[in-house]
Amino acid sequence: MLALGTPAPDFELQTADGRTVRLSDYSDRAGLVVVFMCNHCPFVQLLRESIAEFARECKSRKVGFVAINSNDFEKYPDDAPEKMLEEVRNFDYSFPYLLDADQSVARAYRAACTPDFYLFDGAQKLVYRGQYDDARPGNDIPPTGRDLRKAVDALLKGIPVPTDQKPSIGCNIKWKPGNEPDYFNAG
Numbered sequence: 001m002l003a004l005g006t007p008a009p010d011f012e013l014q015t016a017d018g019r020t021v022r023l024s025d026y027s028d029r030a031g032l033v034v035v036f037m038c039n040h041c042p043f044v045q046l047l048r049e050s051i052a053e054f055a056r057e058c059k060s061r062k063v064g065f066v067a068i069n070s071n072d073f074e075k076y077p078d079d080a081p082e083k084m085l086e087e088v089r090n091f092d093y094s095f096p097y098l099l100d101a102d103q104s105v106a107r108a109y110r111a112a113c114t115p116d117f118y119l120f121d122g123a124q125k126l127v128y129r130g131q132y133d134d135a136r137p138g139n140d141i142p143p144t145g146r147d148l149r150k151a152v153d154a155l156l157k158g159i160p161v162p163t164d165q166k167p168s169i170g171c172n173i174k175w176k177p178g179n180e181p182d183y184f185n186a187g
Contacts, residue, residue, distance in 0.1 A: 001129055002110045004163065008032065008124040009108035013068065013098035016081035016088070021096045026064035027124070031155050033058055033148070034118040036111040036173065038071045039087050040078035042137045043170035044115050048091050050143035051115070051132070055095045063152060065095040070106035071114070071174040073099075079174070106173055107181045113170040119151050119161070127155060130165035 012022045026032045035051065037044045044051075055065040073080040081099055088097050100106055109118060119128035128151035135143040147166060154161045175181070 001112075001167065002118070002126055004126050004129070006126045008034070008118075008120045008126065009105065011068075011098075011100075011105045011108075013100055013105060015096050015098060016084040019096070021066060021098055023124070026066075029064040030062045030122050031058075031127075031152065032064040032066070032120045032124065033152070034109070034120070035065075035067045036070055036106060036109070036114055036116040037067050038069050038076070038079045038114045038171070038174075039083050040071075040076060041114040041171035043113075046135060046137050047115060047132055047143045048087075050135075050145055052091050052093055054145045054149065055093065058152065059094060061152070061156060063156070067093070067095055067097045068100050068105055068111075069097065070100040070103045070111065072103075072176045072179075073101075075176075076174050103173075103176060103179055110181070110183050111173060113168055113172050115170050116168040116173075117148050119148065119155065121155055127151065127161040128165055129168075131168045136169065 010023050014020050058065045071079040084097050121127050132148050133144050133146040135141045151161045
């Protein structure tokens with residue numbers, strides 16, 4: 001996992017409709033949430049309505065929010081750009097949903113699964129990386145964003161974000177053949 005305190009890895013990505021979004025677009029925010037997600041993962045499907053609501057709350061609190069799809073959409077066509085556009089419309093995403101076609105941004109963030117959440121402070125240093133909450137497909141726990149919400153609340157109150165953070169759980173990122181990152185094999 002990316003170490004707490006790490007500067008946010010830079011990115012310049014496009015939305016499925018061609019708009020360019022950069023990390024530097026969020027330099028004036030109190031914080032930034034970056035989530036790696038996709039359309040077809042059952043873990044994301046469980047959370048997506050709650051994520052959409054949480055992102056709107058973040059925006060009203062001057063916290064930026066972006067989602068990045070790094071999946072190999074040629075092999076997983078449900079994650080293709082046109083399907084991303086449908087996802088944005090169907091779930092009223094108020095945040096940029098970005099395509100990481102060469103998977104370099106996922107590698108830079110050491111992302112492993114969908115969804116995978118990161119929270120950076122106003123100086124764009126990592127203060128949280130982990131799960132949204134304890135909701136999982138089939139466990140009947142409603143998604144609330146409790147863990148990520150606690151981290152954002154602490155950040156905005158100027159108090160330390162708890163360092164006891166549970167890793168994200170979900171579907172593995174669908175890497176292109178030969179593009180699997182070496183951090184999966186690091187002992």
